[in-house]
Amino acid sequence: AQTVTQSQPEMSVQEAETVTLSCTYDTSENNYYLFWYKQPPSRQMILVIRQEAYKQQNATENRFSVNFQKAAKSFSLKISDSQLGDTAMYFCALRGSTLGRLYFGRGTQLTVWP
Amino acid sequence: EAGVTQFPSHSVIEKGQTVTLRCDPISGHDNLYWYRRVMGKEIKFLLHFVKESKQDESGMPNNRFLAERTGGTYSTLKVQPAELEDSGVYFCASSQENRVWGYTFGSGTRLTVV
Numbered sequence: 365a366q367t368v369t370q371s372q373p374e375m376s377v378q379e380a381e382t383v384t385l386s387c388t389y390d391t392s393e394n395n396y397y398l399f400w401y402k403q404p405p406s407r408q409m410i411l412v413i414r415q416e417a418y419k420q421q422n423a424t425e426n427r428f429s430v431n432f433q434k435a436a437k438s439f440s441l442k443i444s445d446s447q448l449g450d451t452a453m454y455f456c457a458l459r460g461s462t463l464g465r466l467y468f469g470r471g472t473q474l475t476v477w478p
Numbered sequence: 479e480a481g482v483t484q485f486p487s488h489s490v491i492e493k494g495q496t497v498t499l500r501c502d503p504i505s506g507h508d509n510l511y512w513y514r515r516v517m518g519k520e521i522k523f524l525l526h527f528v529k530e531s532k533q534d535e536s537g538m539p540n541n542r543f544l545a546e547r548t549g550g551t552y553s554t555l556k557v558q559p560a561e562l563e564d565s566g567v568y569f570c571a572s573s574q575e576n577r578v579w580g581y582t583f584g585s586g587t588r589l590t591v592v
Contacts, residue, residue, distance in 0.1 A: 409583035455521060464509055465534060468521035
C-alpha cells in the first residue's frame with residue numbers, strides 16, 4: 365500500500381519569511397516519484413516541484429526546494445521569501461513506477477500574510 | 479495549448495438526482511484520470527483511462543458511478559443516483575503517453591448534494 369501523510373492542516377508565514385511544509389510517505393516500491401502541488405483559490409492544481417526517488421540531490425525550483433530523506437520517507441517543501449501569491453492549499457503526492465495514479469496527502473493550507 | 483477543461487465548475491443537486499461531469503483533456507493526451515476530494519480529506523483516485531479503455535478503475539466507490547471516454551477524447555463521469563456523501567470536488571487530469579511526470583489538472587467540479 366502507498367500512503368502520504370501531511371500532519372500540518374494549516375500553516376501561516378509572514379511575507380518574505382521562510383516556511384517548511386512536512387510530508388511523509390510509505391511505499392513498497394524501489395522507484396517512485398514525489399510531487400508537491402499547489403491549489404490556489406482558483407482551484408487549478410499546479411505542479412510546484414517534483415523529485416525522482418533514485419536521485420539523491422534535492423530538487424529546487426526558484427524559491428521552492430525540497431528536503432528529500434529517502435530512508436526516513438520524508439519529503440518536505442521549503443518556500444523561501446514567501447509571497448502573498450503563495451497562499452494556497454499544498455498537496456504532497458506520490459506516484460509509483462508502474463501505475464499512473466497519484467496518492468495524495470490531506471493537504472496543508474498555507475496563508476502568507478503581509 | 480488549451481488546458482484541461484471541466485464542466486460544470488459547480489453543481490448543486492438533490493439527493494437521488496443524476497449528475498454528469500465532463501472533462502476535456504489536452505488534445506493528444508492519451509491518459510485521463512479522475513480524482514475526488516471530499517472536504518477535509520485527501521484527494522483520492524477514482525479511475526484512469528488510456529485512450530478509450532479503462533486502465534484502472536479500482537478507485538470507483540460503487541456502481542452509482544459510471545465513467546466513459548468516447549473515442550478517446552473527452553470523458554464523462556455520471557453519478558446516479560447521487561447521495562449526500564458524493565459531495566466534493568471532482569478533478570480531472572491528463573498526460574501524454576509514457577510521460578512519468580505530471581499531469582495537467584483541470585480546475586475541478588464542485589458537486590454539492592443536498
